[in-house]
Amino acid sequence: MNFREIWHITGTVYREVSFQSIFSLRAGSTLPQKGRGSIEQLVKSAQINIIISKILTAVFVGTFGFITFLPLMEQTFYTGPPKDLALVGSVSAFLASVLFLIVFMGLQVTTSFVSSKIADTLSPLPLSKRDISSIIFLCFVRIFDAPLAVAAITLVTVYFLVGGSILGGLVSFAAVIATECFALTFTVGLARFFYARVTAGGGRSKLKTLMRFVFMLVWILPTLGAYLLVNFATYIVESFAVFTQSLSSFSNLVVLAYPFSYGFLVSFTTFGVNDYLVLGGSVAASIGYLFAAFFSLRWLTRTIRTIGSGGIASTQREKVKDTIIHPQIPWLGIIRKDLRIASRAPSYASLFFLPIIQTAILAVTFSSIGDAGPALSFGILTGASMMVLLLPTTMFSIEGLGSAYTRSLPLKKNTLITAKATLSTLVYAVSLVALFLVALYLGRDFTYILIFGGIYAMSIAAASMLELVILSRKYWKEGMAMGNLYSRLSTFILILLPGYVVAWIPIIAAFTAYATAPTLVEVVFPSVVMIEFLIMTIVVLREK
Amino acid sequence: MQQSAVTIEQLTVNYGTFTAVDNLSFTVKTGEIYGLLGPNGAGKTTTLKVLVGVLEPRAGKVEIFNTPLADEVAAKSQIGYVPEEVVLLDSLTPREFLEFTASIRKLDANTVNSRLERLTSAFQLTQYFDTPIAALSMGNKQKVAIIAALMHEPRLLILDEPLVGLDARSSKILKELITFHAKKGGAVIFSTHIMEVAEKLCTRVGIINQGKIVGEGTVEDLRKLVKSAEGSLEDIFLKVTEQEAGMQDVIKALEEE
Numbered sequence: 001m002n003f004r005e006i007w008h009i010t011g012t013v014y015r016e017v018s019f020q021s022i023f024s025l026r027a028g029s030t031l032p033q034k035g036r037g038s039i040e041q042l043v044k045s046a047q048i049n050i051i052i053s054k055i056l057t058a059v060f061v062g063t064f065g066f067i068t069f070l071p072l073m074e075q076t077f078y079t080g081p082p083k084d085l086a087l088v089g090s091v092s093a094f095l096a097s098v099l100f101l102i103v104f105m106g107l108q109v110t111t112s113f114v115s116s117k118i119a120d121t122l123s124p125l126p127l128s129k130r131d132i133s134s135i136i137f138l139c140f141v142r143i144f145d146a147p148l149a150v151a152a153i154t155l156v157t158v159y160f161l162v163g164g165s166i167l168g169g170l171v172s173f174a175a176v177i178a179t180e181c182f183a184l185t186f187t188v189g190l191a192r193f194f195y196a197r198v199t200a201g202g203g204r205s206k207l208k209t210l211m212r213f214v215f216m217l218v219w220i221l222p223t224l225g226a227y228l229l230v231n232f233a234t235y236i237v238e239s240f241a242v243f244t245q246s247l248s249s250f251s252n253l254v255v256l257a258y259p260f261s262y263g264f265l266v267s268f269t270t271f272g273v274n275d276y277l278v279l280g281g282s283v284a285a286s287i288g289y290l291f292a293a294f295f296s297l298r299w300l301t302r303t304i305r306t307i308g309s310g311g312i313a314s315t316q317r318e319k320v321k322d323t324i325i326h327p328q329i330p331w332l333g334i335i336r337k338d339l340r341i342a343s344r345a346p347s348y349a350s351l352f353f354l355p356i357i358q359t360a361i362l363a364v365t366f367s368s369i370g371d372a373g374p375a376l377s378f379g380i381l382t383g384a385s386m387m388v389l390l391l392p393t394t395m396f397s398i399e400g401l402g403s404a405y406t407r408s409l410p411l412k413k414n415t416l417i418t419a420k421a422t423l424s425t426l427v428y429a430v431s432l433v434a435l436f437l438v439a440l441y442l443g444r445d446f447t448y449i450l451i452f453g454g455i456y457a458m459s460i461a462a463a464s465m466l467e468l469v470i471l472s473r474k475y476w477k478e479g480m481a482m483g484n485l486y487s488r489l490s491t492f493i494l495i496l497l498p499g500y501v502v503a504w505i506p507i508i509a510a511f512t513a514y515a516t517a518p519t520l521v522e523v524v525f526p527s528v529v530m531i532e533f534l535i536m537t538i539v540v541l542r543e544k
Numbered sequence: 545m546q547q548s549a550v551t552i553e554q555l556t557v558n559y560g561t562f563t564a565v566d567n568l569s570f571t572v573k574t575g576e577i578y579g580l581l582g583p584n585g586a587g588k589t590t591t592l593k594v595l596v597g598v599l600e601p602r603a604g605k606v607e608i609f610n611t612p613l614a615d616e617v618a619a620k621s622q623i624g625y626v627p628e629e630v631v632l633l634d635s636l637t638p639r640e641f642l643e644f645t646a647s648i649r650k651l652d653a654n655t656v657n658s659r660l661e662r663l664t665s666a667f668q669l670t671q672y673f674d675t676p677i678a679a680l681s682m683g684n685k686q687k688v689a690i691i692a693a694l695m696h697e698p699r700l701l702i703l704d705e706p707l708v709g710l711d712a713r714s715s716k717i718l719k720e721l722i723t724f725h726a727k728k729g730g731a732v733i734f735s736t737h738i739m740e741v742a743e744k745l746c747t748r749v750g751i752i753n754q755g756k757i758v759g760e761g762t763v764e765d766l767r768k769l770v771k772s773a774e775g776s777l778e779d780i781f782l783k784v785t786e787q788e789a790g791m792q793d794v795i796k797a798l799e800e801e
Binding site for chain 2: 320322323324325326327328329330332333334336337340341344345401402403404405406407408409410411412477544
């Protein structure tokens with residue numbers, strides 16, 4: 001089969017994966033209940049959603065590329081570290097960002113890629129094993145095509161914009177290609193490990209539970225990396241350069257480490273050689289990484305087929321000792337179910353951890369200012385609320401899984417809302433604990449933020465309840481099929497906005513009081529929070 | 545005395561502009577096993593999904609033991625449901641899934657565990673109890689759904705093609721359980737394409753075609769309807785659904801190919 005034919009089939013398979021990425025995971029089996037026109041519209045929305053996701057990652061990569069090289073573009077008033085070291089920092093930071101962003105995106109889509117079991121559909125057709133492998137591999141690459149292309153183009157472009165050489169351009173190109181191979185391999189490697197070792201074989205033993213928890217942490221590392229890189233882009237470049245400079249005596253060793261080896265090689269091909277030993281090290285390491293990229297690509301093409309066939313799930317089983325179950329009260333049962341699902345679905349797991357990490361990062365960032373007074377405390381709480389309030393929609397979307405069955409259970413709307421709002425508030429509470437630990441470590445006084453933060457939990461609960469009331473009123477009757485929510489950004493925003501408004505009303509009220517009569521802050525803030533909580537509790541109780 | 549378990553009056557369900565169920569009415573009483581038969585796409589699954597609250601009808605009245613379906617929680621509490629396409633929470637194990645359904649149904653741990661032990665043992669599911677549902681075979685997934693439907697001893701069983709994928713042993717056990725459930729005063733509605741099973745098991749059948757009931761009653765009643773003294777349920781079904789007429793020609797044409 002020639003490439004054109006394979007490419008043509010890949011298009012169909014890719015569309016199917018795009019479609020399933022939204023509907024088989026998020027809408028359960030509620031799809032056949034819709035009218036034909038409605039399904040066609042949803043298919044279109046799914047495709048648009050995938051394109052938007054690709055474009056967003058591509059824009060992130062492109063923007064980050066320009067930001068990291070921005071200081072070097074300044075020819076006249078450049079005041080940073082020596083330019084050759086700054087270039088090492090910029091190239092290394094960019095390569096690291098490409099690695100993290102592609103892995104971050106990859107981990108979100110691999111679940112649907114695995115669940116689609118495309119090889120099972122292709123295998124009975126008169127296609128050779130080689131053709132099937134090629135189709136699956138190309139389909140996998142197509143998921144990332146825009147970010148991969150943009151990463152390569154960006155690095156080469158910005159490199160020439162800062163006055164790079166032809167040889168340096170070629171090295172940059174090779175470096176970004178190697179990075180992309182590593183990123184895809186890392187994604188597939190993590191997914192393979194996850195499905196074979198963590199999700200398979202059941203989950204009753206303590207070891208399995210611990211492994212799932214550890215893996216949830218591993219899974220969010222790319223998320224965290226991407227977050228840090230995007231938020232602290234310029235700071236990171238400078239840190240990379242300063243770090244490299246501080247390790248000048250160890251540069252012979254640093255130069256061997258990825259991505260620094262490429263950073264050094266690009267710098268040498270741009271500004272000339274000042275240390276032949278370091279040059280030798282960077283050349284040898286860069287060639288070594290190119291070979292590693294080549295072999296990782298070969299491993300990738302072989303492995304991707306197993307992933308596409310869903311054949312990586314281990315068949316190992318734990319010995320079952322009994323069939324005892326421990327039913328809880330309904331809302332607690334929902335929370336336990338949600339946590340179990342999240343521990344096995346990376347896209348959910350990362351969202352549960354993100355608010356906690358973000359709060360800790362905010363605390364570290366703001367702590368440089370000094371002890372957290374009321375104004376700073378409210379600033380940190382605003383940041384925390386923004387992340388936490390993304391959770392109710394995600395948790396509600398879990399209800400779409402298997403909804404064709406679970407809808408038949410005698411579940412009250414208010415039970416569901418209580419469970420999800422409690423879990424959101426719990427994640428927020430864990431964020432506060434993280435904040436407390438940061439304060440302890442830094443030796444700062446975070447008393448204000450902890451007191452206000454504790455009270456603010458009620459506002460977070462109220463905002464979560466409001467989002468969930470809107471969601472349940474909108475999606476309850478159609479089986480909580482949330483696929484269409486994710487494919488319609490405007491609807492998604494219209495659900496988030498009221499939540500943010502509820503969360504920010506006490507903050508605005510407290511700021512206003514702080515500006516006009518500071519002594520009233522301690523009265524105004526808790527009062528507004530409590531009123532919100534009471535109103536929303538009454539609203540939820542009325543939901544049957 | 546027989547009590548009304550299910551009352552459906554003038555039920556209409558639409559998918560966009562397509563009418564899947566059209567003005568459908570029937571009742572099922574306690575002690576009855578009601579078979580819902582019909583060709584593919586006739587509206588059986590749609591009807592059953594409305595009964596369990598998975599689908600919203602466009603019009604019509606539905607009551608479960610005289611409780612309107614609008615009173616969702618009260619109505620659903622009395623039902624055990626096995627869907628046609630078993631899509632459960634695949635990342636959970638059967639233990640976790642059953643724990644979740646038992647929590648929603650507010651079941652007492654002691655009562656449910658003794659029943660659960662008997663059911664898992666009967667359906668030979670014990671060894672898969674801690675295996676993710678996604679890794680189970682279709683038959684074993686079906687068993688999980690069946691156990692979830694029976695676990696709370698519901699008064700009404702709604703089973704949509706429950707025998708598909710089951711091995712002979714489990715199939716026999718389920719059929720016995722269905723019969724026993726009806727004898728104890730419960731009610732059962734189940735859809736199937738296996739006419740022999742329906743003929744042996746059901747006290748009454750309803751034949752549905754293009755969203756409408758085209759024949760209803762005991763097998764004897766249906767024989768009278770089609771004026772055939774000895775015809776099997778399969779023959780009756782083909783006549784009632786008007787599929788018999790052109791069928792011989794189609795078979796002949798295929799054989800001549």
